[in-house]
Amino acid sequence: MALLEVQNLKQHFTTKKGFMGEKTVIKAVDGVSLSIEEGKTLGVVGESGCGKSSLGRSILRLVEPTEGSVKFNGQEIVGMSPRGMKELRKEMQIVFQDPYASLNPRNTVRKILEAPLLIHGTGNKKERQERIESLAGKIGLRKEQLNNYPHEFSGGQRQRIGIARALMLNPKLIIADEPVSALDVSVQSQVLNLMLDLQQERNLSYMFISHDLSVVQHVSDKVAVMYLGKVVEIADVKKVYKDPLHPYTRALLSALPIPDPVRVRNRIILQGDLPSPANPPPGCPFHTRCPMATKECAEIVPPLEEKTTDHFAACIHT
Amino acid sequence: MLLEVNDLSLSLKRAGKYSKILDGISFQVAQGETLGIVGESGCGKSMTALSLMQLLPDKARLGGKVDLQGEQITSFSKRKLEKIRGNQMSMIFQDPLTSLNPLHTVGTQVEESLILHTKKSKQERRDRVLHLLRAVGLPRAEELIDEYPHQLSGGMRQRVMIAIAMACEPQLLICDEPTTALDVTVQAQILELMNDIKRQTKMGIIMITHDMGVVAEVCDRVIVMYAGKIVEEAPVIELFQNPKHPYTQGLLDSIPKLGERKKKLGSIPGTVPTPGNMPAGCRFADRCIHAMDICRSTLPPMINIQENHQTACWLYDEKEAKNDGSARSTELETALHN
Ligand SMILES: Nc1ncnc2c1ncn2[C@@H]1O[C@H](COP(=O)(O)OP(=O)(O)OP(=O)(O)O)[C@@H](O)[C@H]1O
Ligand SMILES: Nc1ncnc2c1ncn2[C@@H]1O[C@H](COP(=O)(O)OP(=O)(O)O)[C@@H](O)[C@H]1O
Numbered sequence: 001m002a003l004l005e006v007q008n009l010k011q012h013f014t015t016k017k018g019f020m021g022e023k024t025v026i027k028a029v030d031g032v033s034l035s036i037e038e039g040k041t042l043g044v045v046g047e048s049g050c051g052k053s054s055l056g057r058s059i060l061r062l063v064e065p066t067e068g069s070v071k072f073n074g075q076e077i078v079g080m081s082p083r084g085m086k087e088l089r090k091e092m093q094i095v096f097q098d099p100y101a102s103l104n105p106r107n108t109v110r111k112i113l114e115a116p117l118l119i120h121g122t123g124n125k126k127e128r129q130e131r132i133e134s135l136a137g138k139i140g141l142r143k144e145q146l147n148n149y150p151h152e153f154s155g156g157q158r159q160r161i162g163i164a165r166a167l168m169l170n171p172k173l174i175i176a177d178e179p180v181s182a183l184d185v186s187v188q189s190q191v192l193n194l195m196l197d198l199q200q201e202r203n204l205s206y207m208f209i210s211h212d213l214s215v216v217q218h219v220s221d222k223v224a225v226m227y228l229g230k231v232v233e234i235a236d237v238k239k240v241y242k243d244p245l246h247p248y249t250r251a252l253l254s255a256l257p258i259p260d261p262v263r264v265r266n267r268i269i270l271q272g273d274l275p276s277p278a279n280p281p282p283g284c285p286f287h288t289r290c291p292m293a294t295k296e297c298a299e300i301v302p303p304l305e306e307k308t309t310d311h312f313a314a315c316i317h318t
Numbered sequence: 319m320l321l322e323v324n325d326l327s328l329s330l331k332r333a334g335k336y337s338k339i340l341d342g343i344s345f346q347v348a349q350g351e352t353l354g355i356v357g358e359s360g361c362g363k364s365m366t367a368l369s370l371m372q373l374l375p376d377k378a379r380l381g382g383k384v385d386l387q388g389e390q391i392t393s394f395s396k397r398k399l400e401k402i403r404g405n406q407m408s409m410i411f412q413d414p415l416t417s418l419n420p421l422h423t424v425g426t427q428v429e430e431s432l433i434l435h436t437k438k439s440k441q442e443r444r445d446r447v448l449h450l451l452r453a454v455g456l457p458r459a460e461e462l463i464d465e466y467p468h469q470l471s472g473g474m475r476q477r478v479m480i481a482i483a484m485a486c487e488p489q490l491l492i493c494d495e496p497t498t499a500l501d502v503t504v505q506a507q508i509l510e511l512m513n514d515i516k517r518q519t520k521m522g523i524i525m526i527t528h529d530m531g532v533v534a535e536v537c538d539r540v541i542v543m544y545a546g547k548i549v550e551e552a553p554v555i556e557l558f559q560n561p562k563h564p565y566t567q568g569l570l571d572s573i574p575k576l577g578e579r580k581k582k583l584g585s586i587p588g589t590v591p592t593p594g595n596m597p598a599g600c601r602f603a604d605r606c607i608h609a610m611d612i613c614r615s616t617l618p619p620m621i622n623i624q625e626n627h628q629t630a631c632w633l634y635d636e637k638e639a640k641n642d643g644s645a646r647s648t649e650l651e652t653a654l655h656n
């Protein structure tokens with residue numbers, strides 16, 4: 001049994017637009033199914049606005065999903081009571097993109113790390129301090145630095161503090177939403193190394209959300225590619241990167257600038273821009289930009305199907 | 319030489335006192351050449367670009383010499399500068415939304431520099447604007463000319479910015495992270511457009527980016543900046559295959575590469591020193607695994623590795639290399655073979 005099992009999850013936002021206040025529905029997540037095994041990483045990639053963050057948030061019920069099922073360790077959490085949810089929150093934590101905004105600037109790092117333990121009434125004072133100091137060591141902070149405030153740290157250090165906070169309650173699953181996107185590459189690599197070390201040591205599962213294809217490839221076991229609220233391809237990381245089946249995945253991979261000036265490039269240039277999620281095209285959501293599109297593509301919504309063993313794609317022509 | 323920058327320095331006032339943001343920046347750009355400027359955030363890439371354009375904050379102190387086509391533009395009056403900005407040299411900024419005027423139509427904004435710098439008639443200008451919009455790959459130019467920036471997507475806005483910058487066929491185009499705010503498939507479209515422009519014109523381009531992938535795609539030659547100084551300069555293939563400065567090496571080792579999974583990435587410990595707190599010697603010394611005594615006391619000079627390839631690092635100074643003991647020379651060996 002998978003640690004996390006998501007079935008047909010939907011997250012629709014209703015917004016009022018214009019002076020007349022016409023309502024529009026944005027289907028940020030539109031029928032996503034996926035699973036994450038214990039100790040493994042599922043990478044979620046896609047361009048901005050495709051629904052990655054909304055997916056992460058609705059799995060944790062930070063926003064209430066519109067429809068669908070999320071099972072953690074076999075237990076359904078959509079519709080679960082607040083008390084049950086509080087218990088489960090210990091097991092599932094989130095790390096955000098912005099290490100500046102996500103830490104309370106008025107608290108010391110010691111206080112920030114202690115907060116989750118206090119909320120859940122974990123351990124006595126001495127045990128809490130021991131746990132804080134041991135995790136601080138893990139993320140490369142000296143004991144005396146625990147009494148400093150977030151603004152006294154660099155971006156990379158702050159992101160590591162964010163990770164330590166997520167780990168305080170010994171979770172099994174961490175949803176990391178663009179955890180390294182705000183960081184420079186040399187610092188990004190420190191944080192990625194830390195996340196991989198911790199995973200090995202604690203058998204953690206990650207849902208690693210990022211728009212950066214090389215970072216996702218580096219950390220993931222499985223990868224889900226999203227386009228306009230839908231998963232269009234999902235498979236083992238090697239399959240997705242070596243033998244992508246969906247035309248969007250192929251275009252995305254070919255668009256990635258490769259840091260090697262002598263490599264020959266075979267680029268698929270997509271026409272046009274991402275359609276608005278408030279007004280997605282009918283049929284296959286990708287058909288307005290797909291180089292392989294035919295007439296049927298505008299009519300049929302392609303289901304996510306198993307094309308080869310454990311390799312799923314949503315396209316009627318592959 | 320199209321552009322010659324000599325010993326450029328810049329001090330800005332922060333918290334009541336001046337601190338040096340750029341120091342001893344020298345480089346050249348030839349006609350038809352694309353020079354990349356890379357480095358991590360805060361190293362001074364944008365400030366270098368703005369110094370060339372002389373679009374600096376109040377009370378900025380600019381030193382050194384900038385020659386554009388043999389004319390020393392650092393001694394130009396405001397009026398003379400306005401004549402060359404948008405005409406001989408123009409710039410594309412990172413964020414196309416904030417650099418376009420929300421109150422003016424696309425057409426008006428592209429036309430602006432044509433009014434300023436040419437004697438074209440109204441009809442001629444309209445034709446030129448339409449031509450430019452089509453040239454940068456924008457669809458339905460006739461309608462677009464009367465639309466406002468907020469009606470366009472991020473990629474389209476960046477195309478409009480490129481059209482504005484290209485309006486007077488400048489000799490030098492400075493691009494500050496032109497694709498950083500864009501999605502990867504849109505970035506690919508813009509990079510393709512930049513490469514087309516490169517092929518079709520003899521323009522010199524300065525491409526500022528923190529993305530080594532973008533550098534590899536579009537640049538001919540690269541300078542690497544660290545804490546307000548140039549630490550390495552080389553042709554693009556040489557830089558990727560034979561990086562010499564420990565900072566350049568660290569930067570390249572930190573990038574996750576396709577095909578290598580869950581391998582430990584290289585990283586650079588510590589953080590960049592802030593302006594006003596620069597160490598006396600090499601600015602990278604605090605983070606450098608090869609640092610020697612001399613690094614902490616004396617600024618390393620630019621040392622020639624081979625033709626067109628230079629780096630500011632004591633490891634490549636012959637006298638220093640000879641002077642140091644056996645322990646250090648093994649360190650040097652590893653560094654040289656990295
Ligand atoms: N609370 C909300 N109310 C209305 N619309 C929302 C809300 N949250 C997200 N959306 C919309 O849902 C869509 C998906 O948003 P989301 O932030 O999840 O995408 P993303 O892929 O993570 O994007 P990015 O990479 O830019 O962060 C977007 O169109 C966004 O504007
Ligand atoms: N208006 C300003 N006043 C004072 N310092 C500034 C100003 N703008 C930028 N700086 C400083 O100049 C340095 C270089 O900035 P910048 O050129 O923007 O870097 P980059 O573009 O490489 O990120 C940074 O330390 C930054 O904080």
Ligand code: SF4
Pocket residue numbers: 246247248284285286287288290291292293294297302314315316317318
């Ligand atoms: S279904 Fe048609 S439009 Fe959609 S990805 Fe496949 S070929 Fe392209």
Ligand code: SF4
Pocket residue numbers: 563564565600601602603604606607608609610613618630631632633
């Ligand atoms: S000069 Fe010294 S400290 Fe600076 S990069 Fe070279 S070896 Fe390192």
Ligand SMILES: [Mg+2]
Pocket residue numbers: 052053178
């Ligand atoms: Mg997001």
Ligand SMILES: [Mg+2]
Pocket residue numbers: 363364
């Ligand atoms: Mg900048």
